[in-house]
Amino acid sequence: MKRRGSNLPRVGDYNQLLVLDLVRRSQNISRVELSELTGLSTQTVSNICARLVAAGLIEPAGRVEADTGARRTMFRVVPRGQYSVGLHIDPARMTLVLLNLAGEVEERASIETPTTHGPDDVLQAIVDAFADLVDRQEIGLGRVSGLGVSAPGPIMADSGSLVGPPNLRGWGVVRLRDELESRVGLPVVLEKDTIAAATGEHWAGGGTLSNFAFIYLGTGIGAGIVLGGEVMRGASDNLGEIGHLSGDPDGVRCYCGGRGCISITSAPLHLVSAAVDAGTIPAVDLGDPLAVETALGRLCALADGGEESAAAIVERSARALGRIAGKLANVLDLDAVVLGGPNWSALSRTYMRIMPSIAASLLTVRDVHTVEVRGTTLGEDAGAIGAASLVMSSMASARTDHLTLPPGLSR
Ligand SMILES: [Zn+2]
Numbered sequence: 001m002k003r004r005g006s007n008l009p010r011v012g013d014y015n016q017l018l019v020l021d022l023v024r025r026s027q028n029i030s031r032v033e034l035s036e037l038t039g040l041s042t043q044t045v046s047n048i049c050a051r052l053v054a055a056g057l058i059e060p061a062g063r064v065e066a067d068t069g070a071r072r073t074m075f076r077v078v079p080r081g082q083y084s085v086g087l088h089i090d091p092a093r094m095t096l097v098l099l100n101l102a103g104e105v106e107e108r109a110s111i112e113t114p115t116t117h118g119p120d121d122v123l124q125a126i127v128d129a130f131a132d133l134v135d136r137q138e139i140g141l142g143r144v145s146g147l148g149v150s151a152p153g154p155i156m157a158d159s160g161s162l163v164g165p166p167n168l169r170g171w172g173v174v175r176l177r178d179e180l181e182s183r184v185g186l187p188v189v190l191e192k193d194t195i196a197a198a199t200g201e202h203w204a205g206g207g208t209l210s211n212f213a214f215i216y217l218g219t220g221i222g223a224g225i226v227l228g229g230e231v232m233r234g235a236s237d238n239l240g241e242i243g244h245l246s247g248d249p250d251g252v253r254c255y256c257g258g259r260g261c262i263s264i265t266s267a268p269l270h271l272v273s274a275a276v277d278a279g280t281i282p283a284v285d286l287g288d289p290l291a292v293e294t295a296l297g298r299l300c301a302l303a304d305g306g307e308e309s310a311a312a313i314v315e316r317s318a319r320a321l322g323r324i325a326g327k328l329a330n331v332l333d334l335d336a337v338v339l340g341g342p343n344w345s346a347l348s349r350t351y352m353r354i355m356p357s358i359a360a361s362l363l364t365v366r367d368v369h370t371v372e373v374r375g376t377t378l379g380e381d382a383g384a385i386g387a388a389s390l391v392m393s394s395m396a397s398a399r400t401d402h403l404t405l406p407p408g409l410s411r
Pocket residue numbers: 243244254255256257258261
């Protein structure tokens with residue numbers, strides 16, 4: 001398998017990233033254990049730990065006595081040693097988070113996406129919100145390693161461009177990465193929101209899952225995939241377009257020729273318009289993403305309260321998505337399907353009641369293992385936390401590039 005390089009301008013050495021990530025995940029680990037886990041020599045691990053300590057990214061955390069009687073120094077990450085900012089662009093709202101090295105959100109901001117004049121207004125709103133977020137913690141740009149941006153695709157990874165995102169009106173091809181890099185003054189990484197969310201679940205969400213799909217419920221629906229602990233991206237970094245998989249054979253006809261495509265049957269717009277047609281909720285402006293989001297919340301609250309027509313609409317979409325979860329688990333041999341995104345908290349009660357058993361019943365290899373269906377550990381900000389995680393996971397060692405090392409500690 002070809003190992004993909006990062007599009008970041010400065011990337012530290014792979015072994016260093018690996019060690020830092022293990023220290024971060026274990027919270028307390030010795031050089032000997034790091035050597036066993038990485039296959040690196042203890043001397044190499046010692047050199048890397050020295051560099052990471054010098055860079056302020058990890059620190060000694062006491063000594064413990066090993067079985068052999070030797071005393072071993074334990075290491076842990078310094079949470080405030082490094083930060084990244086993550087931004088999620090959604091047609092309805094933009095969310096920014098300031099993430100520390102331990103994967104904790106220290107600040108967040110949510111602003112309405114300016115929709116009237118296309119990308120220029122959006123870029124300026126991002127720059128203002130970014131500056132405000134960093135100023136609030138008084139950390140200075142020196143400790144922020146970059147800005148991760150997640151957005152509805154498609155994207156062109158080489159040029160860092162968004163290509164006419166279907167849910168953002170007035171956008172053609174926007175060179176988002178270059179535009180933001182020049183305005184913010186830091187490296188910028190751009191990723192599809194679905195792939196970013198899967199990255200976030202893997203990096204910041206505790207990291208217990210190695211083979212899972214993250215189904216992202218935003219204005220559209222897509223999936224990010226992690227297999228063998230690696231985030232999958234596909235030929236053009238646009239993996240995860242599950243919208244035209246059918247989860248409802250008797251569902252409405254789609255423009256693609258199929259029936260019951262998930263991009264229609266489980267999209268907020270469809271659920272809300274079905275509820276308006278049924279007289280379950282009052283009419284809303286279906287062209288206004290924020291109004292649709294609010295109406296979806298109202299519909300789900302009615303369903304959770306047992307209102308029959310509301311429950312029928314939400315349950316049907318849950319059954320459809322449950323079938324999609326089962327199909328994905330079969331195709332990719334997944335341990336888990338994780339759900340999240342801006343609309344997850346509204347939908348979660350009905351979806352969690354219905355989806356797990358449907359997905360489990362469709363699993364071809366159920367005699368071998370199970371598939372867990374669960375909500376994200378990242379909350380509503382999964383897209384933004386994922387975007388910040390992208391930066392952290394690929395750049396965390398970059399600062400050590402500039403250190404002058406003592407003799408004997410060369411790379
Ligand atoms: Zn379709």
